[in-house]
Amino acid sequence: MAAISDIxxxxxxxxxxxxxxxxxxxxxxxxCNGCKTVYEIFSSSDLTxxxxxxxxxxxxxxxxxxxxxxxxNASIAEKLLEFNDGTTQIITLYIPHIHCSxxxxxxxxxxxxxxxxKASQVVFPKKTVRLHFNAKEISLKEVVILLGxxxxxxxxxxxxxxxxxxxxxxxxxxxxxxxxFAFGNVMFLSFPEYFEMNEFWLEQYKPLFRWLMxxxxxxxxxxxxxxxxxxxxxxxxxxVLNIDVPIAVGIIVLFARSTYEIIFDHGxxxxxxxxxxxxxxxxxxxxxxxxxxxxxxxxxxxxxxPIAVTRITSGRKEESVQVYDVKKGxxxxxxxxxxxxVDCILIKGNALIDYSFVTxxxxxxxxxxxxxxFAGGKQISGAIEVxxxxxVSQSYLTQLWSNDAFSKDKELAFTTLTNTxxxxxxxxxxxxALVSTTYWFFVNQALAMQVFTAVxxxxxxxxxxxxxxxxxxxxxxxxxxxxxxxxxxTVIEQLSKIDTVIFDKTGTITATTKNSxxxxxxxxxxxxxxxxxxxxxxxxxxxxxxxxxxLKEQDSITPDVFKEYSGKGILAKxxxxxxxxxxxxYVDNKGVQSKSEEKRxxxxxxxxxxxxGKYIFKNNYRKGxxxxxxxxxxxxxxxILSGDNEGEKAYLHQKLPKKTTLLFHQKPEDKLAYIQDLxxxxxxxxxxxxxxxxxxxxxxxxxxxxxxxxxxxxxxACDAILDASKLAELPSxxxxxxxxxxxxxxxxxxxxxxxxxxxxxxxxxxxxxxVAAIIMPLSSISVVVFTTVATNIMGRNLK
Amino acid sequence: MSVIYILLTISIVVAIFFFLAFIISVKKGQFDxxxxxSVRMLFDDELVQEKPDTEPLPTKNKLD
Numbered sequence: 092m093a094a095i096s097d098i099x100x101x102x103x104x105x106x107x108x109x110x111x112x113x114x115x116x117x118x119x120x121x122x123c124n125g126c127k128t129v130y131e132i133f134s135s136s137d138l139t140x141x142x143x144x145x146x147x148x149x150x151x152x153x154x155x156x157x158x159x160x161x162x163x164n165a166s167i168a169e170k171l172l173e174f175n176d177g178t179t180q181i182i183t184l185y186i187p188h189i190h191c192s193x194x195x196x197x198x199x200x201x202x203x204x205x206x207x208x209k210a211s212q213v214v215f216p217k218k219t220v221r222l223h224f225n226a227k228e229i230s231l232k233e234v235v236i237l238l239g240x241x242x243x244x245x246x247x248x249x250x251x252x253x254x255x256x257x258x259x260x261x262x263x264x265x266x267x268x269x270x271x272f273a274f275g276n277v278m279f280l281s282f283p284e285y286f287e288m289n290e291f292w293l294e295q296y297k298p299l300f301r302w303l304m305x306x307x308x309x310x311x312x313x314x315x316x317x318x319x320x321x322x323x324x325x326x327x328x329x330x331v332l333n334i335d336v337p338i339a340v341g342i343i344v345l346f347a348r349s350t351y352e353i354i355f356d357h358g359x360x361x362x363x364x365x366x367x368x369x370x371x372x373x374x375x376x377x378x379x380x381x382x383x384x385x386x387x388x389x390x391x392x393x394x395x396x397p398i399a400v401t402r403i404t405s406g407r408k409e410e411s412v413q414v415y416d417v418k419k420g421x422x423x424x425x426x427x428x429x430x431x432x433v434d435c436i437l438i439k440g441n442a443l444i445d446y447s448f449v450t451x452x453x454x455x456x457x458x459x460x461x462x463x464x465f466a467g468g469k470q471i472s473g474a475i476e477v478x479x480x481x482x483v484s485q486s487y488l489t490q491l492w493s494n495d496a497f498s499k500d501k502e503l504a505f506t507t508l509t510n511t512x513x514x515x516x517x518x519x520x521x522x523x524a525l526v527s528t529t530y531w532f533f534v535n536q537a538l539a540m541q542v543f544t545a546v547x548x549x550x551x552x553x554x555x556x557x558x559x560x561x562x563x564x565x566x567x568x569x570x571x572x573x574x575x576x577x578x579x580x581t582v583i584e585q586l587s588k589i590d591t592v593i594f595d596k597t598g599t600i601t602a603t604t605k606n607s608x609x610x611x612x613x614x615x616x617x618x619x620x621x622x623x624x625x626x627x628x629x630x631x632x633x634x635x636x637x638x639x640x641x642l643k644e645q646d647s648i649t650p651d652v653f654k655e656y657s658g659k660g661i662l663a664k665x666x667x668x669x670x671x672x673x674x675x676x677y678v679d680n681k682g683v684q685s686k687s688e689e690k691r692x693x694x695x696x697x698x699x700x701x702x703x704g705k706y707i708f709k710n711n712y713r714k715g716x717x718x719x720x721x722x723x724x725x726x727x728x729x730x731i732l733s734g735d736n737e738g739e740k741a742y743l744h745q746k747l748p749k750k751t752t753l754l755f756h757q758k759p760e761d762k763l764a765y766i767q768d769l770x771x772x773x774x775x776x777x778x779x780x781x782x783x784x785x786x787x788x789x790x791x792x793x794x795x796x797x798x799x800x801x802x803x804x805x806x807x808a809c810d811a812i813l814d815a816s817k818l819a820e821l822p823s824x825x826x827x828x829x830x831x832x833x834x835x836x837x838x839x840x841x842x843x844x845x846x847x848x849x850x851x852x853x854x855x856x857x858x859x860x861x862v863a864a865i866i867m868p869l870s871s872i873s874v875v876v877f878t879t880v881a882t883n884i885m886g887r888n889l890k
Numbered sequence: 891m892s893v894i895y896i897l898l899t900i901s902i903v904v905a906i907f908f909f910l911a912f913i914i915s916v917k918k919g920q921f922d923x924x925x926x927x928s929v930r931m932l933f934d935d936e937l938v939q940e941k942p943d944t945e946p947l948p949t950k951n952k953l954d
Binding site (some may be wrong): 817 | 894901919
């Protein structure tokens, strides 16, 4: 093990750059001991293949001391296990780090690391691994810690505890399979009819062929198409003519007339068209149903909260207790980096709590014992002891979820373009059918009924109904490739109707982690900067860590005296030199007091009792934010709702378009109310946020987009998740949704043209099965081809 | 002309056989995860390769 000074080396295990203090083992360099340890675990078990499949696939293992103690609690473990007979246990764990083939390989070879794990199977799209293990030899906790020690720490939250495993709905695949199967066979059986061969033996077998077609069509009509009947029925009951009404009418008429025809030997019927129609329609549905299995759009605080906390019993013993079992007055131990699950009072310890995810405040807050601490904050400096004031469900944060906004279904409330058009379409078709039937009733009574059914059959809006699913489905996929993940296809239509865009500040337009700093004061000499860096090295305060990483590399000299005063700052001494780093009061309580209006986070420095100056931390705005606002301003009203203080107000005013509304100190329910208010004035709103504090606003808005730096970690319930690196592209994405609607309209025009041609045949009473069999698939295929090509061309310019 | 009965029966039996195979495979969950098996399939070779020599493989350093 030796330090090398090649800055460009990357870690063999995780791929991070190794900076100066790389650790070399086995001829490979590692960024930290954690990575090296994982490598050693793998190489001692012959698993180095892990590194051959993919370059640097690993993750740095995290501190897990005591974190999974709750898994020893039998009742909690029982809830998480899928199967347990005392020896064999089966559990499915969600592991966010699963991202490449190496991950699949190592996780499926876990039994090489520990013989007691009998089998493991990865489901890559869901990022889960299903483990069988012998509970007599290895406990669930040990399994989880083993996973954690190799960098595959599972994510276990309160959500896993509550939800019963939902059965997977595969009915669409069955329906599609049946329709496809019947379609192929019916086509095959109707071939002789198409060519109208009058050969003797074919004539003889006609009834057999027809009845076979009929039996193939039965499951399609009663099972595959059942969804359309149900939807049409529901629509009619709610007095809405949705697109499924004309479809259902078309299907029923097709089936009835075809059956009538073969019973009375009038002809072959339209079973080929019927099965084909249902098959194509279901295909469209299937295509639109693109789901991102590894994302969840329905998360609430439950998937953010831990499943258990450590309770301190009256006998000063620690025990793991399920979060819901925490009662008022319990003493809890919150370790470093743990989440505070309930409102409580700080009893003991140095509390520094990061509320950025809950309130939007960007700086961690220092609390003294006796202070109230709200649920949802993350403790970031050492362990603390708290006494609870409320139960989980009554805490301030969790109360937000009882708002009405969370019980509404946005998708149901939205009328899609297809359904708007289908209302007129249905009326027009019924009129045409009635008029032409009346005409034929006087001209040729025998044809009247035929014409009536023919009109309804040919007008069945198959192509029309497919325009939207294929356009939106394809757009959904294009967005997905660009890391803009939509909950479903309807969101695209909703996005195209937006007129107001509202942003959250912290974590949305500013980055959550990388803060930038600038120095204000007497310039530091090279030596002084060295002292500063060395003093900071030993401190664990988050601000010290941040400043430390942002300062230039210096030679390492360990201070002779190092003291850290919690809530104040650091004192470090070398022979002759002394440096004080910390809050304004601690560093210099007479001279340069920080002005009270200066709300920015800063670190003050004095060297040898002489005040030098301060480092000011600045919110780092995401790349391209100004441009996003400039672009959006042309078409939308803009606003920023921030839970943070007004420290950045002047800066934002200067940088952003003048019309932008800026509101600070917004509590989660204020944000929700603001949006509700705008909606009452008839605005349609897009909310862009990131944290739990935006959860209400995201839900209330017409479309809620959650910005996420890592889509695998928690994001609140929303309609879409946008990768933070793509925020700059938001205007072009919004533009694309409008173009997609244009494509749908064009393809609807195309399908109308087919309908007019078909109607000509129908009204004049010459609709032969072969004509229907040609027009139906042809119109469907041209719509599919047109929408796919058009969306791909439009999507080509997106980045 | 009864040959047409035989042919029809055969064709329908074959079609139904494949149809049942499809239904069974859906039921068993083969369509739930369409990605992982495609990757897993490629691993078998690596495992076989590794078994004969228990010594760690000569370092194939992929780092530049």
